[in-house]
Amino acid sequence: MGKFFAVVLVLVAMLSAYPIIANYFPLPVDISTHGHLIDSQLHDTMLEAGIAFIGAQLVLAYFLFAFTGRKPDAPLKNFPGGAKTMVIAAFLIVGTEVLALGAFGQKAWATVYFVPPKADALQIQAQAEQFAFYFRYPGPDGKFGAIHPDKIDEGNQNYFGLDPANEVEARDDIVSGELVIPVNREVNLMMHAKDFGHSFYVRELRIQQDFVPGLDLAIHFTATQIGKFEIVCTQLCGLGHYNMKAYLNVKSQDDYDKWLKEQSQ
Amino acid sequence: MQMKHAVIAGLVMLGASALAVAGPSGGTVTGKVTYEGTPAKMKPIDMSKEPSCAKMYPAPPLAETVVTGAGNSLENVVVFISAGAPDDAAPSTAATFTQKGCRYIPHLLAFQVNQELKITNEDQTSHNIHPLPKVNREWNKSQPPGTPPISEKYDKAEFIPVKCNVHPWMHGTFAVLKNSHFAVTGDGGSFSLANLPPGKYTITAWHESYGDQSQEITISGTEAKTVNFVFKAKPY
Amino acid sequence: MHETSAQQVVHAPPQGFWRKYVFSLDHKVIGKQYYALALVAVFTGMFLSWLMRIHMVWPTAKIVGLELLSKNGAPGGVMTPEYYLSLLTMHGTLMVFFVLTNAPFAAFGNYFLPIQIGAEDMAFPRFNMMSFWTTFLAWVVLMLAFVIPDGPPIAGWTEYTPLSAVGRDAGPGMQWGASLWGISIAIFCIASLLGALNFIATTLDLRAKGMTLMRMPLCTWAWFITSCIALLAFAVLLPACILLILDRHAGTSFFIPGGLVASDRLQPHSGGSPLLWQHLFWFFGHPEVYIAILPSMGIVSHILINSMRKPLLSAKVVIYSMLSIGFLSYMVWGHHMFVSGMNPLSSLTFSFPTLTITIPATILTLIWLGSLYGARIQLTSASLFAIGFISMFVSGGISGFFLAQPSLDIYLHGTYFVVGHFHMVMGVASLFGVFAGTYFWFPKMTGRYMNETIGKVHFWFTFIGTYLIFMPMHYLGLIGNVRRYQSFVNDYMAPYLWLHKDMTIAALITGAAQFLFLFNLIYSRFWGAPAPENPWNGTSLEWSVSSPPPWNNFGDRHPIVYHDPYQYGVKGSKGDFVMQDSPEVLASGD
């Protein structure tokens, strides 16, 4: 039984690690300027964690193989060094790992959260609601109309509760169900939640940020590749959560300008 | 300008109603609903979130809050007898409300108190029907594709906004009415209420964003009357 | 003071059916009651997970008879999106509160903690009874959510505000279902506080003569530490639930900000803070993870030592590691909120203690592994699960290493990576502890052995099945598979749906295997082979009393403890072990 268990453990370790080693589940293409930091961090962690995982399982397997079904009078041995080695090992190996990963890991985090957006970053407002994202561009005047929750009229496409009747800034605001941005241009996304908590997740951008009702956050990123990517909600927001998605449409500067012109008609 | 249009339209309707008199019992009220002023420009609905629906339209459909037609005619106005007529028993036939292409067909569904309401989902995606009544009981049901129609009833007269929680742009209206004398204006904005027994009535026209208007009329015998409604349209 | 004996008649021998089996003051009966409740809850939760897995991969599938469970939730047997979320919420709540908190901690703790420290009962038997019956009440209130027309809440077991706080406009189940949830959890908090209080007082003051703290068995230590954690955690969750209920029904705005428009209605609230709920909840929520896993660590150590026939490399190190885990568990709650909009600086301050927790965890693992070296391992169903626990703990624990890093959490948060992680380490691992404990202590609790053959089959299905279900979740997390989706409509998920199908099949088989365990329990309870007083040649006090023990545990005997709990691999009068309360003098030990 012990031998069998050992074999199973080895198989488990190998089969669990194989898909990762063979890269059956590759990370999506990285279209952000900071993504490579996260990817390399993930790669390093995977390496260390993988070694620890396989190592532990194999050791467990070996000990099972060696020390099960022994005769009742078989001599009991203690692991050389005893507990002290274990503690020291844990502190050395894990401790250094912790510090290393902890320290390096913060770089990616810092570039996302601590570096302020450039002054010329493209200002776009994102509103998350049950169960869609809407994006607002300030229009020619470069100013956003104020949000009036009581004026929201979705049947009439007024998702933000704009008041064009009384506010000039609101009249030229462009609202789109698709996040269209120019390539290689920093975007400062101001995040507003209309009803509940939502989240903005684009795998390729390596960006995930919650929308917090009552707390308007901003996150900034630069897309480096033209194409269409999925924006999904990762924060449980109600019955349509699974279906809450939009598209990130990265266009060349010209196409983007063209699109903007069409919209402002 | 608009007035002139309306008058012409009225005359046209008079001519038309002369034929309608042929109806056997009771009088007939016909008319046309128009607007004056500039109505808000309906924006195209952005369905990019739901590709299965978006691909059903060559060009994005317009929002239906205000639907206008030739000659300033106004659609989706429900015209009904708000006073003077006795309450009618609900008909046995069901009123059907269909979700197709992530829109409500019809946009405004008028039916009677206690009349069966059948809601069907012809889309490939899950919908969620959430009427927001004030006097009736509120319910909120999802309808995955391929599930049997939802059957409901309302026991009080009310104009009920209907929304789909999953697709924010999907908005419609249930007009739950006391009696069988009602009509919803379609293309051209005209309506006709037939078989009105003689009597004094208040006839009301209701529009989801322009509110309602009422007029008093007296029907004697099988005469045909014309009633027109003109709503004030706002650009925003 | 600790040398004081706990000699006292805590309560008179139980008379009559009600006192004996229902409103019993006997910690052993109460322990069994907790176990039974957990058993019902775990099978309910498992059944819900079946429905979820089936629906997840065949969203439009008609599940026969499901419409009977809920007419609105599953019209014509096809589950609606919100009903999926209802089941998800109930699965999480049942499993976390009524299984992972009840089974390893309340059930086994109640039954064995007093016996293992040589007490005749808990310090406050009436509190003890109350805490079980309040727990039961909490369960009843929660299950009511299934029968009310509104259905169970859809906000997940974390009940994030404002979704959980605004009521009807948040969707089906959020009108009364969510209120029931809040009330149920509030009641559960009170019950757990009473229980924890009892555990602590009992451990501190009712220890038998000679039972110093360091002579307590490791599982007793685990239960003691856990009760300290629980005392803190539930004392914080209770106020949170009260405030939530007030927001829902009294119109206050603790968690609900102003200007929210849900279902086209402007919500009449202002100024509340959604993050406040998250902070309060996770201040409870993360320690809760250790409330679930620590008792299993203790139980597993206890059983491993017995089946290795030699003590661990160092019991002290294990105790200190568990203590430091318990302590650190209060400094790490923020790692659930890295991308929640919390100040990014605090994310960093939370990530370091989180990474640090891996040190005591690693020490524990190394101690377990290292102790296996040179042992005479006997593979019983119990020890199989105990060893399986180590494997699970490693697999699930290591993935926590990714999530502890804010920068990786940006990518992995809210994906199946998280689901795989906590199911393995918090869910299955601690359940392995419960299984091990059951196979190990069943003879003591009932006087009969469980069937070993069925037990082993049960183990292999469970062990392999677990890996088949939860390992792939990590992979799916890496490709950004979002959790809590009722069906995977994202374009990038299309190539991977087959994997979800396989996981569903694995889940169905593994789940089915659990009925072997259920059968084994019931069968062995009545027809199992009779077990002696000390079937596994154990050393701790529970093996010094008859199986099952008398109502006052030790009869008129007042046990006196002479040794450390784990005198194995020594020359004792009875064999290769010496029991804690046997006065024989040892060359080794103390």
Added chain:
Amino acid sequence: MASTVTPIVPGSADLSSRNNRLAVPFVGSSSADRASRSGIWVGIFAITMSFAAFTSALFVRQGTPDWAHLVMPSVLYLNTLFLLASSITLEISRRSLTAATIIESDHARRAKIWLLATFVLGTAFCVGQYMAWQQLRAAGFYLATNPNSSFFYVLTFIHVLHVLLGVAAIVYLLGRLMASHSTFRRSLFENTAVYWHFIGVLWVYLFLLCLVKL
């Protein structure tokens, strides 16, 4: 040493356990006595944690635009006096009881009277808190009026619940003292006293918190 103490029966069931009679000076020997004392302290710890949670909630919640100052009802000052006084009376009662040699002694009689006073003051506090709520309502501040009133009602109400628990314990003790030649655990009396002082301190804290923050 302590292990020589003979078993003790909780409650008054067993009159034979002589060392549990009031007549005998209290000895903290019985493990059950110690357990109940640890119990009360552990309980106090838990309650403290809960109110710490409420406090942190208050600190997070403050400073929002809807945060409006709340004028404390004047009766609260009186209530505070009541509760503090009740702690003193209870302490006097406890001491005279410890000094009591036999149940019928003057000490014991004094103990009863002061315990009664404690009960009266405690009840007065609860009534006073109720009046405070009435005053607030009269001033138009309801539970949901603004976060300040919300917190005030929540904190005071939950505190009063704890006070009522203490009052119940005092009533029980009174009953025991009134009944002639009854015996009960001194630890029960001691623990009640500890708990009562605790809710007194807790109230002072809450009152200051409300004064400063709300």
